[in-house]
Every structure is written in structure tokens, then in C-alpha cells.
Amino acid sequence: MNVFTRGIRNAxxxxxxxxxxxxxxxxxxxxxxxxxxxNKAVGNKIATVKSSIGNTISIAPAGVQGFEGGGNPLTQAxxxxxxxxxxxxxxxxxINDRLTSSGDSSNTNLVSSIDAGSLGxxxxxxxxxxxxxxxxxxxxxxxxxxxxxIPVTATGVSDTSQYAGSAVKLTSGSQIDGTADKxxxxxxKDLATKNNLTVGSTFTAYGSAITVSGIFDTGTSFSNxxxxxSLPTLQRLSSQVGDITSATATVDSxxxxxxxxAAVKSKLxxxxxxxxxxxxxxxxxxxxxxxxxxxxxxxxxxxxAGAVIILLxxxxxxxxxxxxxxxxKAIGGSNLSIISQFMVEALTLTILGAVVGLVIGVIGGxxxxxxxxxNSTTSATTTATPGQRGSFGGGSGFGGGQSTGGGGITxxxxxxxxxxxxxxxxxxxxxxxxxxxxxxxxxxGAAIFIALVxxxxxxxxxxxxxxxxxxxxx
Amino acid sequence: xxxxxxLVKTFKSGDTNVDATxxxxxxxxxxxxxxIIGRSGSGKSTLLSLLGALDKPTSGSIVIGGQDLTKLxxxxxxxxxCKAIGFVFQGYNLVPNLTALENxxxxxxxxxxxxxxxxxxxxxxxxxVGLKDDKQLRKPGRLSGGEQQRVAIARALANKPKLILAxxxxxxxxxxxxxxxxxxxxxxxxxxxxxIIVVTHDxxxxxxxxxxxxxxxxKLVSK
Numbered sequence: 001m002n003v004f005t006r007g008i009r010n011a012x013x014x015x016x017x018x019x020x021x022x023x024x025x026x027x028x029x030x031x032x033x034x035x036x037x038x039n040k041a042v043g044n045k046i047a048t049v050k051s052s053i054g055n056t057i058s059i060a061p062a063g064v065q066g067f068e069g070g071g072n073p074l075t076q077a078x079x080x081x082x083x084x085x086x087x088x089x090x091x092x093x094x095i096n097d098r099l100t101s102s103g104d105s106s107n108t109n110l111v112s113s114i115d116a117g118s119l120g121x122x123x124x125x126x127x128x129x130x131x132x133x134x135x136x137x138x139x140x141x142x143x144x145x146x147x148x149x150i151p152v153t154a155t156g157v158s159d160t161s162q163y164a165g166s167a168v169k170l171t172s173g174s175q176i177d178g179t180a181d182k183x184x185x186x187x188x189k190d191l192a193t194k195n196n197l198t199v200g201s202t203f204t205a206y207g208s209a210i211t212v213s214g215i216f217d218t219g220t221s222f223s224n225x226x227x228x229x230s231l232p233t234l235q236r237l238s239s240q241v242g243d244i245t246s247a248t249a250t251v252d253s254x255x256x257x258x259x260x261x262a263a264v265k266s267k268l269x270x271x272x273x274x275x276x277x278x279x280x281x282x283x284x285x286x287x288x289x290x291x292x293x294x295x296x297x298x299x300x301x302x303x304x305a306g307a308v309i310i311l312l313x314x315x316x317x318x319x320x321x322x323x324x325x326x327x328x329k330a331i332g333g334s335n336l337s338i339i340s341q342f343m344v345e346a347l348t349l350t351i352l353g354a355v356v357g358l359v360i361g362v363i364g365g366x367x368x369x370x371x372x373x374x375n376s377t378t379s380a381t382t383t384a385t386p387g388q389r390g391s392f393g394g395g396s397g398f399g400g401g402q403s404t405g406g407g408g409i410t411x412x413x414x415x416x417x418x419x420x421x422x423x424x425x426x427x428x429x430x431x432x433x434x435x436x437x438x439x440x441x442x443x444x445g446a447a448i449f450i451a452l453v454x455x456x457x458x459x460x461x462x463x464x465x466x467x468x469x470x471x472x473x474x
Numbered sequence: 475x476x477x478x479x480x481l482v483k484t485f486k487s488g489d490t491n492v493d494a495t496x497x498x499x500x501x502x503x504x505x506x507x508x509x510i511i512g513r514s515g516s517g518k519s520t521l522l523s524l525l526g527a528l529d530k531p532t533s534g535s536i537v538i539g540g541q542d543l544t545k546l547x548x549x550x551x552x553x554x555x556c557k558a559i560g561f562v563f564q565g566y567n568l569v570p571n572l573t574a575l576e577n578x579x580x581x582x583x584x585x586x587x588x589x590x591x592x593x594x595x596x597x598x599x600x601x602x603v604g605l606k607d608d609k610q611l612r613k614p615g616r617l618s619g620g621e622q623q624r625v626a627i628a629r630a631l632a633n634k635p636k637l638i639l640a641x642x643x644x645x646x647x648x649x650x651x652x653x654x655x656x657x658x659x660x661x662x663x664x665x666x667x668x669x670i671i672v673v674t675h676d677x678x679x680x681x682x683x684x685x686x687x688x689x690x691x692x693k694l695v696s697k
Contacts, residue, residue: 002583006572009571009572010571013570013571323567324567324569324570327561327563327567327569328569328580329528329552330526330528330555330561331555331556331560331561331580331581331584331629331630332552332553332555332556332557332581332584332585332633333556333580333584334549334552334584337584466528466529467523467528468520468523468528468529
């Protein structure tokens with residue numbers, strides 16, 4: 001029997017009380033661990049989002065947003081000058097166009113894999129775009145009711161390994177060279193199925209026979225209704241040689257984002273809208289930041305609550321055992337040995353609470369994190385109907401631009417930029433929690449902290465107990 | 475030899491000072507069985523606290539075995555208390571979740587006696603006070619009042635103290651058990667050559683001790 005065994009045995013003097021304290025402490029530590037798990041999971045997610053989208057700068061012609069707005073395309077020559085800027089690792093360029101198989105402006109034999117549906121019909125009725133591509137009346141007046149067909153998106157990219165913000169996932173066939181002008185293309189899975197195309201098959205675009213080099217799958221109906229050409233091929237076929245409708249500059253470090261963004265703006269002047277992904281990343285992770293803040297406050301609150309619980313418990317225990325403490329001092333017990341014994345008792349209760357809390361943390365970590373994240377990101381994310389992306393097919397039409405090329409499928413910036421960020425934003429609520437040794441150590445560290453803080457006041461009270469008072473009380 | 479000289483202990487009670495012990499002086503030779511008697515509030519327990527190094531006097535000195543307790547630091551007093559003094563309380567004051575054996579072992583643990591040695595000595599002491607075998611492994615709640623007081627006496631003897639201070643050791647016991655406990659203390663003072671000072675209300679018990687000191691209002695009125 002020594003200080004440790006006495007302390008441990010004292011923790012079990014009153015079974016019901018021990019059970020109650022362990023249960024309450026367990027809840028408190030469980031909540032702490034749950035918040036810790038949430039905090040780490042969200043922190044990891046933020047780091048992932050930042051690392052995946054945090055070091056790119058999107059460049060689009062001024063005045064263009066998607067297939068809306070107006071203005072002039074960028075020139076490849078002007079975009080190429082950006083390659084010489086300090087800290088720019090690479091520049092990927094793209095050009096966009098649309099392929100349609102109906103009406104006067106028919107330029108392909110590909111049939112769209114997306115049915116217009118009521119949304120497409122509405123967009124077609126409301127906007128000039130619908131008339132132009134769907135109804136066969138090129139440049140027709142906005143608002144005319146005609147049968148609308150969703151066009152196929154054609155994209156020419158200098159880096160064909162990237163599409164829709166992530167690596168191109170080929171389901172069959174092989175990649176194409178983004179810098180070579182050859183009559184080959186990658187086509188979306190849905191489009192291939194709709195048109196009975198396989199690798200090696202040919203289709204017609206802009207009056208030329210194009211061979212299918214590979215079939216890709218992005219996972220969305222809209223993006224699978226697309227054809228990827230090399231940049232020079234689509235520039236030539238669509239008579240946009242030298243034009244660029246979007247570019248993405250990759251910066252070597254996130255710390256250089258601001259200076260490079262400023263340099264790009266200075267270089268391109270008013271001809272381009274330049275957007276740093278740092279700002280967009282900040283917007284994307286803002287809901288996660290709030291979850292992180294909530295989890296930190298909850299974590300601190302739960303740890304403090306645990307410390308207060310054990311503090312009050314130990315104060316109560318010391319008051320109860322004041323006579324015993326006095327007698328122990330009278331028979332030779334030092335303050336240190338008695339305080340140590342009470343600290344071991346507090347530690348025993350806290351560790352038991354930590355074990356219960358750990359179970360709660362492991363079970364509750366994932367659902368609580370999901371709940372917190374989904375509540376915080378509800379306002380930041382939207383769910384897309386298959387086949388629809390943004391205001392495709394309608395709205396205000398192309399405006400007065402010379403080129404039909406917009407900025408990309410969705411918003412400003414085109415395939416390599418905005419769509420990628422959009423995917424990242426959509427994935428924000430998809431958070432995986434993990435309870436590893438680090439969390440366990442943190443949990444037990446918190447338990448020891450709670451025990452130490454909780455027994456500090458009790459220790460002070462123990463030191464003040466005078467054994468002579470015990471004699472007097474007799 | 476215990477030598478108390480001009481011992482004064484003053485407590486503050488509101489604005490007034492109360493002398494719990496007032497200029498007390500006496501001597502108790504080694505191995506003597508002495509008693510302190512007096513009415514409630516006469517200063518008996520205060521005197522016992524001072525003799526037991528649980529409290530410091532306002533003035534005066536207490537010399538036990540040539541060592542002046544009033545000159546010891548707090549840390550030295552703890553060590554002194556642990557090794558030189560044993561206490562027996564009216565209410566036994568055993569640790570409820572320790573067995574009789576563990577209760578007796580406790581002061582030896584504070585005196586840093588090895589585990590094996592303290593277990594052997596605790597068992598011997600308990601046998602000496604009449605508690606054998608399974609009763610040594612019982613917790614206080616499963617022992618009678620007399621048995622608990624025997625455990626308390628064994629605990630007081632654990633570190634072979636020079637002095638045992640007993641505050642009303644028979645106060646909570648029936649007369650037969652009280653007599654038994656008193657006889658046990660008497661026997662131990664003889665066999666262990668330990669000085670025992672007992673505070674008691676019972677004049678019959680006081681009459682059987684080697685010396686009796688009577689206190690009244692903090693003053694020693696008779697020896």
C-alpha cells in the first residue's frame with residue numbers, strides 16, 4: 001500500500017458517486033474528444049483544399065462570365081508573356097466552343113447526351129443562346145419559343161491531363177498531346193455512349209473527321225457531354241487561332257500569390273479579369289473555418305467543464321475527509337504525500353472518465369463533425385440537377401462578343417479554374433474523421449490536465465488542514 | 475523525560491485573547507503513565523496538541539528526550555511526529571477503506587519503513603493488542619469499537635514512539651471494554667517503556683496512572 005494504491009482505492013470508496021462522476025466526466029471528455037476529432041478533421045480538410053486550389057490564378061477575358069457577357073478573347077501571345085513572370089510555375093490555356101448538330105449552325109454529327117428537359121427549354125425560350133444553338137435560327141431574338149437542344153461543349157486545352165479541375169480519368173483509350181494540332185480528341189463517357197463511339201471511332205466536327213483517342217468520365221452528366229481537343233486543334237477548327245478564353249497560372253508557393261496576381265493584372269491590364277484562387281479558397285473554406293472555431297470553443301468549454309467537475313468533486317471529498325486528513329498529518333503524513341494521494345484519486349477518476357469519453361469520442365466524432373460541417377456549409381453549396389450547370393442554355397445570351405467562346409462551363413475562369421474550385425467546394429462537406437494515437441494522447445493529456453487543475457484547489461485546502469483542529473473536534 | 479516549562483498558548487476569539495494554557499510547567503519521566511484531567515474547556519486537548527507537536531505554543535518550551543519541540547521547523551515537526559509520537563483518539567480515527575493491518579502500516583510508510591518490515595511489525599502489533607488472523611484484514615467498519623481502539627493503539631505504537639498521547643481513549647467504549655483498553659495501554663507502557671499521557675474525564679482511570687495533572691481554565695492546579 002502506497003500513495004498510488006491508496007489514491008486509486010479511495011476513488012472507489014463510494015461506488016455510486018464514482019459512477020456518477022465518471023459518467024459526467026466521460027461526457028465532458030467525450031465532447032472534448034469529439035470536438036478535437038472535428039477540429040483535426042476540418043483542419044486537414046482546410047489544408048487539403050488550400051493545397052489543391054490555393055496556388056492558382058484564373059485569367060479570363062474582361063467582361064465574360066461563362067457563356068455570358070461580352071468582350072474580346074485574350075490573345076495567346078499576351079498570355080504567353082505571363083510564363084516569364086517570377087514564381088509562375090506553369091500556364092495552362094484553353095479555348096471553348098460549342099458543337100451542335102441541329103439547325104443552321106450545325107457543326108458536328110455528335111448528338112448531345114443531355115436532354116434539354118424543362119429547364120433547357122425554359123432557358124432556350126428566355127435567351128438568345130437557346131435560339132441560336134437549339135432552334136436553328138442563328139442569332140435569333142431572345143425569347144422565341146423553339147425546340148432547344150443542349151450543345152456539346154468543346155474545349156481546347158494546352159494541358160489535356162487536367163479537366164474539370166482534376167486529372168482526366170480515362171476509362172479507355174489514351175491521352176492526346178495538348179500542344180499538337182492533330183485531328184484527335186477525348187470525349188465524355190455519356191457522349192460516347194449516346195453516339196455509339198468507342199476508341200478509334202470517328203465523328204465529324206467543323207467539317208473534319210476527328211478520331212476518338214480516349215473516353216473520359218468526370219462523374220457528372222454535364223461534363224461528360226464534352227469533347228476535349230488540343231488547344232491548337234480547336235483554335236484552328238473553330239477559327240479562333242491565337243485566341244484564349246481562359247488561362248490558369250500556377251504559382252510556386254501560396255505565399256507568392258498576392259505578388260504574382262498583381263503582376264498578372266499589371267501585365268494584362270483591363271483586357272482580363274484576374275482572380276486569385278487564394279481569395280476563392282478563403283471563401284470556400286470560410287464555413288469550415290467557422291466549424292473549426294466552434295470546435296475550438298467547444299473543446300475549451302468541455303475541458304474547462306471537466307476541470308470544474310473534478311475540482312468541485314475533490315473539494316467536496318476534501319471537506320468530507322478533513323478529519324482523516326488531520327489524523328493522517330498527526331500520524332506523520334506530509335502535505336506532499338497527502339496531496340499526492342488525492343491527486344492520484346482525481347487522476348483515477350479522470351482517466352476512467354477519459355476511457356468513457358474516448359468511446360463517446362470514437363462513436364460521436366464522425367456524425368458530430370458531419371453535422372457541424374453540413375450545417376455550416378448548407379448555405380455555401382448547392383446541388384446540381386444532372387445535366388445542368390449554372391445558367392447553361394439560356395439567360396442573357398452571348399452579348400456582343402466576336403467569339404462564341406465564353407469563359408468555361410460554369411463561372412469565370414473555365415475548366416481548369418472555376419470548375420476545379422467548384423468541385424473542391426462541393427467536396428468540403430465530405431470530411432473523414434480519424435481517431436489515431438495522436439488524438440488518444442491528446443485525450444489523456446487533457447485528462448491529466450483536468451485532474452491537475454481540478455485537484456489544485458483541493459491541494460490548497462489539504463495544506464491548510466491543521467491536525468490540532470482534529471484533536472479539538474474530538 | 476518530558477519537560478514542559480511555562481507553556482502558554484493564546485487563541486484569538488474576536489477582539490479578546492484566550493489563554494488555553496497559561497504558564498504550565500511539569501515533568502514526566504520516561505516510561506511513566508500519566509493522566510491529564512479537567513473540565514471541558516480547561517485546556518486538556520490544547521495541551522495534548524502542544525505535546526504532540528500538532529500546534530506551536532505562544533511561549534514556553536516543550537523538551538522531549540532532550541529535544542525542544544518549539545525550536546523545530548514545520549518539516550522537522552512532521553518527521554518528529556512521525557517517529558517519536560503516537561496518537562490515540564477518542565473516535566479511533568482509522569482510515570475506513572484500509573484494513574486494520576493497513577491502518578497500522580500507514581505511519582510506518584510515512585517513516586519510510588520497507589514494505590515487508592512494516593507488514594510483519596503491523597501484524598505483530600495487532601496480535602499484541604489482541605487482534606489476530608482474519609480480523610487484521612477487516613476494515614474498521616467490520617470491527618467493534620473496542621477492536622477499532624486496539625487497532626488505533628497498535629497504529630500509535632507502529633514507529634516505536636517515545637510518547638503516546640491518548641485523548642479520551644475509552645470515551646466511546648462501554649466500561650468493560652474501556653477498562654480493557656486502559657489495561658492494555660498500561661501494559662504497553664511497561665513492556666515498551668513508552669511514556670503515555672492520557673486525557674480523561676474518568677477519575678477512576680486517572681487514579682490508576684502514575685501521575686495526574688489537573689487543569690482548570692488553562693492553569694495546572696494540581697500534580
